[in-house]
Amino acid sequence: MRIELVRRPQHSALFSALSPFIALGLTLVAGAIMFSLLGKNPVDALYYYFIDPLTGIWDPGNRWQLHELAIKAAPLILIAVGLSVCFLSNNWNIGAEGQFIAGAVAGSFIPVLFPDFQTWATLPLMLIFGMAGGAAYAAIPAFLKVKFNTNEILTSLMLVYVAQLFNDWLVRGIWRNPEGMSFPGTIRFNEYAILPQIWPDAGRAHWGFVFALVAAVAVWFMLSKMLKGFEVKVLGQSPRAGRFAGFSSAKMVFFVFLLAGALAGLAGICEVAGPIEHLNEKISIGYGFTAIIVAFLGRLNPLGIVAAGLILALTYLGGESAQIALGVSDKAVRAFQGMLLFFVLACDTLIHYRIRIVGALATKAGEATQNA
Amino acid sequence: MKTRFLTLAATAAALAFGTMAAQAAVKGCWVYVGPIGDFGYSYQHHQGLLQAKEKFGDELETSYLESVPEGADAERAIERLARSGCNIIFTTSFGFMDATNKVAGKFPDVKFEHATGYKREHPNVSTYNSRFYEGRYVQGIIAAKLSKAGVAGYIASFPIPEVVMGINAFVLGAQSVNPDFKVKVVWANTWFDAGKEADAAKALIDQGVDIITQHTDSTAPMQVATERGIKAFGQASDMIKFGPETQLTSIVDDWGPYYIERIQALIDGTWKQQDVWGGMKEGHVVMAPYTNMPDDVKKAAEEAEAKIKSGSFNPFTGPIKKQDGSEWLKDGEVAEDGVLLGMNFYIQGVDDQLPQ
Numbered sequence: 001m002r003i004e005l006v007r008r009p010q011h012s013a014l015f016s017a018l019s020p021f022i023a024l025g026l027t028l029v030a031g032a033i034m035f036s037l038l039g040k041n042p043v044d045a046l047y048y049y050f051i052d053p054l055t056g057i058w059d060p061g062n063r064w065q066l067h068e069l070a071i072k073a074a075p076l077i078l079i080a081v082g083l084s085v086c087f088l089s090n091n092w093n094i095g096a097e098g099q100f101i102a103g104a105v106a107g108s109f110i111p112v113l114f115p116d117f118q119t120w121a122t123l124p125l126m127l128i129f130g131m132a133g134g135a136a137y138a139a140i141p142a143f144l145k146v147k148f149n150t151n152e153i154l155t156s157l158m159l160v161y162v163a164q165l166f167n168d169w170l171v172r173g174i175w176r177n178p179e180g181m182s183f184p185g186t187i188r189f190n191e192y193a194i195l196p197q198i199w200p201d202a203g204r205a206h207w208g209f210v211f212a213l214v215a216a217v218a219v220w221f222m223l224s225k226m227l228k229g230f231e232v233k234v235l236g237q238s239p240r241a242g243r244f245a246g247f248s249s250a251k252m253v254f255f256v257f258l259l260a261g262a263l264a265g266l267a268g269i270c271e272v273a274g275p276i277e278h279l280n281e282k283i284s285i286g287y288g289f290t291a292i293i294v295a296f297l298g299r300l301n302p303l304g305i306v307a308a309g310l311i312l313a314l315t316y317l318g319g320e321s322a323q324i325a326l327g328v329s330d331k332a333v334r335a336f337q338g339m340l341l342f343f344v345l346a347c348d349t350l351i352h353y354r355i356r357i358v359g360a361l362a363t364k365a366g367e368a369t370q371n372a
Numbered sequence: 373m374k375t376r377f378l379t380l381a382a383t384a385a386a387l388a389f390g391t392m393a394a395q396a397a398v399k400g401c402w403v404y405v406g407p408i409g410d411f412g413y414s415y416q417h418h419q420g421l422l423q424a425k426e427k428f429g430d431e432l433e434t435s436y437l438e439s440v441p442e443g444a445d446a447e448r449a450i451e452r453l454a455r456s457g458c459n460i461i462f463t464t465s466f467g468f469m470d471a472t473n474k475v476a477g478k479f480p481d482v483k484f485e486h487a488t489g490y491k492r493e494h495p496n497v498s499t500y501n502s503r504f505y506e507g508r509y510v511q512g513i514i515a516a517k518l519s520k521a522g523v524a525g526y527i528a529s530f531p532i533p534e535v536v537m538g539i540n541a542f543v544l545g546a547q548s549v550n551p552d553f554k555v556k557v558v559w560a561n562t563w564f565d566a567g568k569e570a571d572a573a574k575a576l577i578d579q580g581v582d583i584i585t586q587h588t589d590s591t592a593p594m595q596v597a598t599e600r601g602i603k604a605f606g607q608a609s610d611m612i613k614f615g616p617e618t619q620l621t622s623i624v625d626d627w628g629p630y631y632i633e634r635i636q637a638l639i640d641g642t643w644k645q646q647d648v649w650g651g652m653k654e655g656h657v658v659m660a661p662y663t664n665m666p667d668d669v670k671k672a673a674e675e676a677e678a679k680i681k682s683g684s685f686n687p688f689t690g691p692i693k694k695q696d697g698s699e700w701l702k703d704g705e706v707a708e709d710g711v712l713l714g715m716n717f718y719i720q721g722v723d724d725q726l727p728q
Binding site: 274276280282285316323329330331 | 408447531536715
C-alpha cells in the first residue's frame with residue numbers, strides 16, 4: 001500500500017478554503033504532542049500561544065497586546081503586499097530587506113541632519129523620502145535586469161548587504177549621536193518627526209498599520225479590478241501572450257520593483273519614526289525576508305497577506321507569552337512557529353493535488369489511469 | 373462559543389494568579405539578548421538568575437525571555453514582563469536602553485535594572501556594568517609572557533566603548549611585559565555567530581598570531597585554537613570544557629552577587645536608583661583558574677590580579693599615548709570613568725584602524 005498524489009485537473013475551491021484550517025488542526029495536534037513531551041500542559045501552551053495575545057478583543061486590560069500585534073504585523077504586511085505584485089509578475093525581488101533599510105535611511109536624513117526643521121510637513125516629507133529611497137534602491141536591480149538581463153534574485157539579495165553596511169557605517173560614523181557615548185545610533189527624532197500613535201491611551205500602535213491596510217486594499221483593487229493588475233498577471237504567467245497584448249515587460253519590471261521598493265521603504269521609515277524613534281544599526285530583524293513567507297502564506301493576495309501578516313505576528317507574541325507563562329524555551333516556540341508554516345505550505349498541496357491511497361493490487365490499475 | 377472562550381480565559385487567569393500567589397515575596401525577571409545556551413554572555417546572566425533563585429528559594433519567583441531582538445520588539449518584551457507581575461526586571465543588553473526607560477516610565481512601581489547603559493530617565497531605573505577591562509589587562513600580561521611571535525589576535529564584536537576599552541586594556545597589560553607587543557584585531561560584527569567567529573580565528577592564526585582572545589560570545593574561537601594547537605582565552609564564562617589544553621584563563625562575568633544584592637534591597641525596601649560599575653574588587657569580574665601555563669607566568673598573573681583587586685592599581689594609569697602618538701594620560705594620571713565609558717580611540721600598539 002502506498003500514498004499517491006494525483007494532480008487535479010483544476011485547483012480545488014473546496015481545499016483552497018479548507019487547507020488553512022486543516023493546517024491549523026495539524027499544527028495544534030503536533031504542537032500539543034511537542035509541549036506534552038516537554039512536560040507542559042498542551043492546553044495551557046496552546047492557550048498562551050494563540051488566545052492570550054488576543055484577549056484584548058474582549059478584555060480592555062489586555063488591549064495593549066492588540067497594539068503590539070499591529071506594530072509587529074505592519075511592516076510585514078506593507079512589504080509583503082509589494083512583493084506579491086513582484087512575484088505575480090514573475091519578478092523575484094528578494095531584496096526587500098535592503099529596500100526597507102534604504103527607506104529608513106532616506107527618510108531619517110531630515111530629522112538627523114535638520115533637527116530644527118520642525119513643522120507639520122516634517123513627517124509627511126520623511127514618509128515621501130522613505131518611499132522614494134526604497135523605490136530608488138529597488139530601481140537598481142530593475143535597471144540591471146532590463147538593461148543587462150542580470151538575475152534579479154542575485155542582485156536584489158546582494159544589495160541587502162550593501163544597504164545594511166551603509167546604514168551601519170552611517171550610524172557609527174557621520175550620523176552618530178554625539179551624546180551617545182560612542183554607541184552607534186543617531187539622535188532621537190524630534191516630536192514632529194515621530195509617527196503618531198493611533199490610540200495612545202490603549203497602546204503604542206502607530207499609523208504604519210493603517211498605511212499597511214490602505215496599501216493592501218489599494219493593491220488588491222489594482223490587481224483584481226484594474227487593467228494594470230491584469231497586465232501584471234498576464235506578463236507573469238505568459239510573457240509572450242503579454243507581448244501580443246502590447247504590454248511591455250521592461251516597463252513592468254520597473255513598475256513592480258518601484259512599487260515594492262516604495263512600500264518596503266515606507267515600512268522602513270515607519271519603523272524608525274514609529275516605535276524606535278531613531279535610526280540605529282538594528283532597525284530590522286529580517287522583516288524583508290519574513291515578508292516573503294507572509295506573501296506566500298497569503299497566497300499572493302493582498303487581503304490574504306493582511307491575515308497572514310497578523311497570524312505570523314501572533315506567533316511571535318504568543319511565543320513570548322508562552323515563554324513567560326510556562327517557562328518553555330525560545331527554541332520550542334520557534335520550532336512551533338516552524339511547524340505552523342510547514343503545515344500551512346504543505347496543506348496547500350491539497351489544492352492542486354488529491355491524495356489517493358493505492359493498495360498493492362490496485363497499483364497497476366492506478367498507473368494505467370495515470371498514463372491515460 | 374464566546375462564553376466558552378471567556379470561561380477558558382477566566383480559568384486560565386485564575387490558574388495563573390493562583391500559582392503566582394504561592395507566597396513568593398518577589399518576582400524577578402530577566403531579558404536576554406542571546407540564547408541562554410550561548411555559553412557566553414547571556415548564559416552568564418542566566419547563571420546569575422539561578423544563583424539568585426538558589427539564594428532566595430521560594431521567596432523569589434523568576435521569569436525570563438531569551439533571544440530578544442534589540443529593535444522594536446524589546447519594548448514589547450519588557451512591557452510583557454512588567455505586566456506579568458515582575459517586581460524587578462533586569463534588561464541585560466545595551467540595545468534595551470531606550471525600551472527599558474520607556475517601559476519604566478509606564479510602570480513606576482516596577483524596578484528596572486539595565487546592564488551596560490547610561491540612561492536613567494526615571495527614578496525606578498538603575499544601571500550596572502562590570503569592569504571587564506581589569507581582566508583583559510591580566511590576559512595581556514599572560515599573552516605577552518607566552519607569545520613567541522609577539523603578536524596576539526583579538527576577535528572583537530562591535531566598535532563600541534566597552535570593546536575598545538577591552539582591546540586597550542589588553543594591549544596595556546601586554547606592553548607592561550613587552551613594550552613592542554602587537555595586537556591584531558578582527559571585527560566579527562556579531563556578538564554570537566559561531567561560524568563568523570571561527571573564520572576570524574582562522575584568519576588571525578594564518579596571519580601568524582599564536583594567542584587568541586575574543587570579545588564575542590561563542591566557544592568557536594577556543595575550538596579553532598585547539599585544532600591549530602595554540603592557546604586562547606575564554607570569554608564571559610569558564611570555557612575550559614571546550615579547550616582543556618587550550619584555555620589560559622577566562623574572564624568570568626559573575627552577575628549573581630549583584631542580582632542577589634538588588635533583589636535583597638527590594639525585599640528590604642532599600643532599593644534606590646544607582647549606577648554601579650563593579651570589578652574584581654566587588655567580585656563581579658572573576659578570573660577562571662590559570663591553566664596551561666608555566667608557574668612564573670601564573671605568578672605574574674596572580675600578582676596583577678591581586679594588585680587590581682586591592683584597589684591600589686588601575687590598568688589605565690599613565691603614561692599612555694594614543695595610537696597617533698599624542699599624549700592621553702600623563703605619568704601617574706588615572707583615566708576617569710566617564711572617558712573610559714565613551715572610549716573611541718586606540719592606544720599605541722594596536723595594529724588596526726578603529727572603524728568609525
